[in-house]
Amino acid sequence: MENNKHEHITSYKEHFSTWLALILLTFMTVFVSVFGADLRTLSVATAMLIATIKATAVAYYFMHLKYEPKIYKAMMAVVLALFAFFMIMITIDYLTR
Amino acid sequence: MTSETLPYTSYLKEKTGIMSWLFTLDHKRIGLMYLYGIVAFFLVGATLGLLMRFELLNPGKDLVDPHTYNQIFTLHGVIMIFLFIIPSIPAVFGNFFLPLLLGTDDVAFPKLNLLSFWLYVLGAFFALATLIFGDGPADTGWTFYAPYSVKTGTNVTMSVLAAFILGFSSILTGLNFIVTIHRLRTPKMGFNQMPLFAWSLYATSWIQLLATPVIGITLLMIVAERMFGIGLFDPSIGGDPILYQHMFWIYSHPAVYIMALPAMGIVSEILPTFSQRTIFGYKAIAYSSMAIAFIGYFVWGHHMFTSGMSGPAAYIFSILTFLVAIPTSIKVFNWVSTLYKGSIVIEVPLLFMLAFIFNFLIGGLTGLALGALAADVHLHDTYFVVGHFHYVMFGGTGFAFFGALHYWFPKMWGKMYNKTRAYIGFAILFVGFNILYFPMLILGIQGMPRRYYDYLPEFTFLNQVSTVGSWITVTGLIIIIVNLIVSGRNGKKATDNPWNGITLEWQTKSPPPLHNFDKMPTIPERGPYDYPNAKRG
Amino acid sequence: MNHTFVLPNSGHNFDAKASKMGMWLFLYTELLLFGGLFLVYMVYRSMYPDEFLLASFNLNVWMGTFNTVILLTSSMTIAMSITALQKGNKKLSINLMWITIAAAIGFLVIKYFEWGAKFDHGLFPGMDHFNALPTGERLYFYLYFFMTGLHGLHVIIGGIFILFVISGVKKGTVTPERYSLSENAGLYWHLVDLIWIYLFPLFYLIH
Known part of the structure; x- marks a missing residue:
């Protein structure tokens, strides 16, 4: 293309x-x-x-993430946010048990 | 029709010989091969389900002993989840129709697509090989909960590896679709001009891509635990089994939306066609798919309310669970509004969609009952759960799958099926389905636990109703499948656009040529569902 | 063949952007694959902080540091090999890739000695000395072997991937105009490095 x-x-x-x-x-x-x-x-x-x-x-x-279009950074942010959420919820479970 | 005047070769006849199928790079042929495999495994899974219902005809032992029963429901679950329902709509109709809907000639990575198909075959081989190798199929339930999955003598290792390989196949399919949607849309088709099935596949693919690796690694940990004693989950040598449940459901709850979202996309395609009217709330449906995919990651804990998870975590998961109901009901309201004032043509695919909405409503509302913390303590691991997820999975996705098969049948094979038999098959299936599963909801509330080969005598009547329902369901399925096979061979020739559809797949021939389009497809100016004769407003 | 018409947006066209996007998506799944292990690590370390500390003394910080330096250097050489290829300097590009593969082998050799030392001390699941350890220390070693083992597997896969690129450059299928494969091998190799950047402090630098 x-x-x-x-x-x-x-x-x-x-x-x-x-x-x-x-x-x-x-x-x-x-x-x-x-x-x-x-x-x-x-x-x-x-x-x-x-x-x-x-x-x-x-x-x-x-x-090269610096030079890639915004979509790559956005996708990366989503991945990291999901992982952060997994960590937070599991931490809440173990801390309050 | 005018299409008959031009000579052309369809993708079915372009090349011949078994090798031209097994190593094809054509997305349509790969889709068809998936279809044959998936339907075959559906029938195997359904047979196992039928066996279970036979066993439950009377209290006590009818047919199999408890251990075999455990293996049967595990194999039923593994086959139905990993070999049928997860790949069903994306791998068959996604592969076949995503490029057509986008106006292109293949997915972005045709070779990778073939690889995912072969991984599917390999995974299926592993799943079925447990019947021969080792000490029989796993008896853990499809969830493979530790520590039992680590300790049982049955061949959990191979079943788990099967799930791992099938997960890999699913990841690669999702990856392929995301890139296809980003890079191969026909010129001038923006994201908001895409058909809704493409949107729902996009949302599904993101779940496949980002959730599947978590279960992949969890299953590998089970394998390592069984083979090398890496005791990460078995409490007797160190680990915490509740952590396994967390890891398992981080994938397996979003996986529920891998099963449901493509079905919702099918509904959003079929309803406008048979109402001859633009879809109501295009953007609401498109974005609610993304919202469901996104929120789906945040609710896995609702499978674990009774597992020993902490109270505060359970409250949060319960509240988040109710959020999923919002985008889901947005879709249902939009579908119903699409029918309103439409020029409705009643055909079999539409009936399947209406059945989908009915079944999914029951499945979804019972899901809310299960998501409520207090109610779940009572209902957890009862037949209410079994009824609930069969209403969502079979009543929802299964019906959408067969609806899509009837909708796109003329496009895929260029033949029209016998409509009378299709009506009869549908009616029997719908009635049988509800007789089969509705009693389970009542049994669950009365307290009958799931996953036992036996039950108390007071549950006998409803269990027998349910078993009779299973026979009716299977009759319906047989009629539907036989009708489609017979019609595929001897059916009347179908026209290029039998339903008067407007999305791009109807602009090419039935069946399509190898490269899908012989001329540039034109996209409707006012969005993908802009029916010329629709009443506006 | 009666269709001379080819769509402009054909899936059979070479599309560098698509292949790069596909690689990135694959890296996201890899991140979450290891992410699952990091979740398990987080839970067990917070449960048994002292045992993790004690167990970590069995690891040699300097070997770990040396391996980190090796991987970081190899990450630079593979990045430079792409620059070289883009600039048309095929020979330099191939040499830099060979250096990367040498670094991968060096990394694995050091890992071999580290694992070997654990075996010699009976610190492998199933061995008597290992079974006598307290729960927390055993969990540390379960995770250590599983995570570094899986990472080692990725080092091997990454190395093989780079070998493919080398042969591609030699055969002329990977060129200064069509360097997607080399770029993707680079991305994969950086991911291997990225994972190690976290594994290193989590296993070697507990204090």
């Missing part, structure tokens, strides 16, 4: 910067976990937060 020549081509430099950021975040999360042992629940939260930042970076830059 439509031609595909207008697709965005991500530069090597952008991929490399993404990679660098991901590696830094990885060492940060290991550092927090190994040396920040007293944080307890807070350390779970930081670990999940860093993982989410990393996942977003992978999706956004490596997987």
Whole structure:
């Protein structure tokens, strides 16, 4: 149908910067976990937060989500919202039992 | 008719030989192969159901022992759910008619479509292989509840793998349809000019895509538990069986809408055609499909009110359950309004649709009784539940399936069926169906539990009524199926547009050529159901 | 054949956007497939936080970190191989894909040693030492083996997928103009990476 020549081509430099950021975040999360042992629940939260930042970076830059039409982001949002709802309802069940 | 003047080759005759069917990429042939498989399994499932009703003719043992009875109702459930009703309308009529309704010549990924069909065959093989391999078919019920499914000696592993493979087939079909709808609509057909069957398939496909993986992984966990002792659900080695129920119903409740939504789409196609009038509330019906698909994800807990789930969670699930009634009733009101002031032509497909609305109303309202927390404590796991879901599944989706078969029969085979026999078959089926299942609702309220091969003597009369109903139902089914087979062979030639329909599939020949359209189909200007002779206002 | 007429919106046309959309939809199902496991993990970890902590000491943080770095790097190389292909540099693209496959094998080898160490310590379901563990620790290991095992399976599938793309580029079916297959293999590989990004802190970094 439509031609595909207008697709965005991500530069090597952008991929490399993404990679660098991901590696830094990885060492940060290991550092927090190994040396920040007293944080307890807070350390779970930081670990999940860093993982989410990393996942977003992978999706956004490596997987081109940044350059895709809005529909892809909307679909992704629906998927994540559903999953969040599953987590919330199961948590409610287990917390109030 | 004018169509006879031009020579053409229909998709049925374009290529010949068994290989041209088994490895076809044509969506119409794949749809037909699904149809033959699905109807065959429906008959197997119906036979098993008939056996159960025989056993329940009198209290005590009539025919089979308790263990065999457990295996029969499990196999009945697995076959009817995974091999008949989930693939029924999407895989048969979705495959055959979605591209026609959208004005294209195939689905977006024809090879993937063939793969889903073969996965269906493989899954069916696994489901039936339990009859031969291992210690017989599973006796857990189609829900495979842990921990029993982990401990029983019967061949749960293969049944569960069958469900997993069939789920994969279902995911790929859904994926294919979503991309088809996004990418292959005929030029100028926006989402809001799509026929409503396409809308309902779109909503269904999203459920197939996003709910099925959850049960896939849950079933794999059961397999891992049985094979490697990965005890995630068996409390004796660690896990929590209620978590299994959560995981199971996260899929299996939305799956109810995989079964119901396409049926609702069929109703929305057939009613305007036989009222010769535009559908009432196009957007309301289209968007309520999406709403049902969406809300369907939030209500799984209503299957677990008596399982030991917490009170607050149960309240929330109960309230959310009632929300599903809103888009569903929006549809029913719109259908009834479509008939109002229409130029109604009574034909067999329309009768099936009216029966659908009647049955679905009973099924839906009994569903509300079950969704109410207090009532469910009494009704849970009684015959009321069995009656309820058969009214929705068989009375709803099953009737829509046969209605669609009669509606599109002339398009699929280019022959017209014998209408008198079709009327008789329909009438017997409808009467038999209600005699079969209505007593179950009463039995349930009186307290007869489901899934036992025996019952107390005071339930005898209603059980016998129900068993007699099963015989009438089967008679009706046989008449319908035999009539269609005979007509498919020797029926009168059908015209291209016997019902005076207006959606795109009626613009091509009956049966359609391999590439569906020999000229560009034209879409009605004022929406897909703009009947030229309809009274406006 | 008497129909020369072909619809413009034919399902048999090559449509790069459709194939990309199909791949994304498939990734959503993959996300929810693992999502189900994460739900189970969430419940059991909140039930047995201390046992999960104790059990996690059996894992080697540095091996996990090293594997994370390997996967992230391979994610970059596969992304770059698509850029190379789009720019017309087939040779570079193929080499970058080979590096990705090498990384996948490296990842699996390290995983093999990690699993092997668990076997040697009797930490596998069914073994005596394992059966003596408290419930929470056993649940940790059930999940560990199931989730990393399933992830490992995805690494293998992803690697095979990339092999197909390499042969496609060599045969000329995947070209700078028609690179959908390479893009889809990349998307799949990133998903494998994405899952690992969560598995790593959830199993190795409990403190």
